[in-house]
Amino acid sequence: MLRTMHYYEGKTILLTGASGGLGSEFATQLLDLGGELILADVKLESLSRFKTYSGKGKVLGTIAGDIGTKEGTERFLADVKKFTPCPDMIINNAGIAQAGAFGDVPLDRWEKLMNINLISPMRICHYFLPDMKARGSGHIVNISSVAGIVPLPGGAPYTASKHGIKGFSDAIREEYHKSGIFVSTVHPFFTRTAILQSERFGVNVDVSDYPQFLIESPENVIKETIKAIANKTDFILPGPTSKVLDLARRLTPGLMGLFSRGLLN
Template structure:
């Protein structure tokens, strides 16, 4: 039986590129999904899903603020006391030299990519602890292990979620709780068309063979989650960049995108 069969799985950003792959691949493996995104319409495609698993609920939730995240968590609690698996996948990006990115934009990014996932973990960890089981999957990025110039707030948020996850893993592993981080390289989703401030360089100008497909990234990620891997590097470029930062960090400047 699959690791996911019959498990309740809370997934944020389910209307997006990687979220969509997570939702369908996990349901095909028997998972019972609580799907959420800012707008319910982005989840419409799941209404007709008929496979092994099922949709437990679809919840509109904006995790860009403390109040929005609290409302979202109260709605999740109406569906389940505590999900078996939480996937903090929702995220945004921006491109621009740090001083050119308006304060309200990068503060919002920090909320969505780092603070709200921490709030979600803070809300459910006591229940997971008393149950003695749980799996938290936090979606970081290659920018969570190497710097992405032109994306300083994104880099900060993704390094932050990695460090946070590593700490709670050590705190909670004795309570049967697993924590995984996922570090994809550029993958073909809407996030590649994120807001730009003062720069015109496009990821579309990047060698296209290096851009990953969402389907492959998530297939590899799901296999690694099922084997309770802590540190997940889906796709060849993520693995090469991880090796480079360990063995020859000076070469990382060759991978400058913006």
């Protein structure tokens, strides 16, 4: 607990997807812990409340940026530079989802998903890793999902992007471990945010059919995540269901397949 309280104090933290359900919870809790935040999202409206924040932490700036394209991400990175030469911590949290069998999802939609969930976070890391290495410190936090460790039928591109960000993170953790750079991945289970109402195509997954008690609260997911990041945990499973599913996929991969198939309507 003491470590969590001090880990974020005075740290410059770049947070993408800061307007969203998990992002705004990250922002609130990190500010209370003394973080100095650069908040970014394609939608800025809900970030305005942070501009008047006066507490332990600081909002260094807000950035309206679309990381769904190469050009948008380049503009976004130039904007980040106006606030800091290189953040102490990067939280790649922005993300989208889609529900539908892969063949029913239009090509431009799943390509956009891959940009936002995987390629742009990689670009952001690629841009700052040399400076982090030169400085000898940095913490990169990439938000994956339970779909980054088990398949989510009805969400093949999402599964690919979240497995991809996990694999990428595991590789750069090893590459940069001697440079004082730490890399964490976070794998939440379904959590009550706007992403659960993502666009749908053809046959799809309806999360409203789920036992509602299994759906996590953003506050609890982020509280546990923030503590685990401060403890330099590489593989973070916030909430009980993500831990149970991780154990199940290790012990009984066949059973996990049956569970996943049951998700498709």
